Amino acid sequence: MTSAVELSGITKRFGDVVAVDNVDLSIADGEFFAMLGPSGCGKTTTLRLIAGLEFPTEGSLSIFGQEVGTLTPDKRPVNTVFQNYALFPHLTVLENVGFGLKMQGIDKETTRRRSMEMIELVQLDGLAERKPSQMSGGQQQRVALARALVNQPKVLLLDEPLGALDLKLRQEMQLELKKLQRDVGISFVFVTHDQEEALTMSDRIAVMDDGKLLQVATPEEIYERPANRFVADFIGQTNLLEGTVSDSETVILENGVSVRAKNGFSAGTHVAVSLRPERAHIQSQGEFEEGWSHVNGFVETVTYLGNALIYGIKLDWMDLEVREENHPGVELYKPGAEITVSWDPDAISVVSD
């Protein structure tokens, strides 16, 4: 099956700035695909390349097998939901939604009917005659979605569509977007710099940094088996314990202690063991689960979250963060308490730069 969007060796330069650096990427039809990365890493540029609002400096780009590298946006079966919606302020909701159809020369009657259907689909019935300025952020968001989807694109591009909404609305819209995507059945390519949003919504995630694609994988894979130090650190919380590979089963930490850590690096490679706070466990000093790796330290800070406790742990050579669920009867440690941190050797990952 041909993929919906295929980038091979795509590079985009703006003068001296390399915004997108030799990216290979293939997005399947019907996939909810997130592009994640820190500010300025090239997410928007990648999206604009797919939309045709920028042309690649190098490489080839195809949509459903058709090479579109230098085709203008009107010749591509994709539409975009812009970062700040970019609704036309002088037009009503109905006119905004119908804009694409009108430009394609579709007759007034059909344009109106299809626009109304789409407005209904995004639950804006009754607001068709409003101007964008008379709507809330969430409503504007829906207009932007309707305006793009009414053209029946094969791929929908969304640039931080939820970025401007407050937390609660954001969570509601996340669910709605996901449902909408299932209903229309096309691929959504979705830019965000919120890793939680990417994890909860996507079928697959591409992590970018500095124009380069670091890893493309499912949320589970990205979380459990990050490709490198940057991904491990960027996705979720983690502790990075520096060390050196001894063999494929063992890493020697900075303080000289060997821990079991399955890895694919050759001996002597400088690596970090990524230990997620919720994968570590605290007990009184000297106690730990059978067969688990362990280090000694003491409690420096305790943060009470209600459903969990975050311990700031001081080791001889570094600090750790450990998260314990607040089960009934869980043992609470006070700052200063001497403890042992232990973890299941299978619950960690080993990463290098």
Added chain:
Amino acid sequence: MSTSVEPRGWAKAALHVNGWFVYMFFYAPIVLLVIYSFSNSRNVGTWGGFTLDWYRDFFDSSNARGALSNSVKIAIFSTIISVVLGTMAALSLERFTFRGKKVFDALLYLPIIIPDVTMAVMMLLFFGEFFDVLDALFGLGLRKGFWSISISHIAFNISFVSVVVRARLAGMDTDLEEAAIDLYASRWKAFRYVTFPQIVPGIAGGALLAMTLSLDDVVITQFVAGPGWTTLPVYVFGLIRKGVTPLINAVSVTMLVVSMLLVVLSIVAQRVRRSG
């Protein structure tokens, strides 16, 4: 409704007085001008009973009527041309990058900065040479008048129009144009259906400014007018030299009414747009 930052007590009273003073400075001369234009006395400053004679004189004088119609013709023509060119200049500066853009940008505002007299002398020289050249080449026999005045007015009005339109363009997201293009609009249609409606208020403002400046201009027009062909303000200046009579008041009131009609028209036009 009173908030904590509103002035109170004597400060509030002083603010009121200040307001009235400002209004007085603005409008007292206008009111006096209108009153004395109906005065039946050859002396501008004395009241000699009500009369419409000065208006009759004005409209009876073929010179005065000619000057008025010249002014209006030039204002309309130079406004249309300078709005088109000024808007295009604004678009190119706000939306495109090209070689020599910075230089073009700086040069575009020169007519606003340089003094009227300088501009007038430049124009005089230019038309002296230019019309001679055209005459020599094509035997057109152009005389100074409508064309020389219009071209001069266009020359400075382009700058003013482009400043106003550019301010409007700068406040408009380029996102909107990209969204239009993403929604299958050609460049032209994106301009026609998205950019243009957004900048219409700027264009209208620019047009109004251009028209006012053209109707107002004395210095430059006087230099490039040529014999026997003048605009109303230049005609008024000529009258003063022969001695000041309330005829000048009548002419001025007529100009005032024309300008105010223009403003009212533009406001009505914008209202209609908004509600329609």
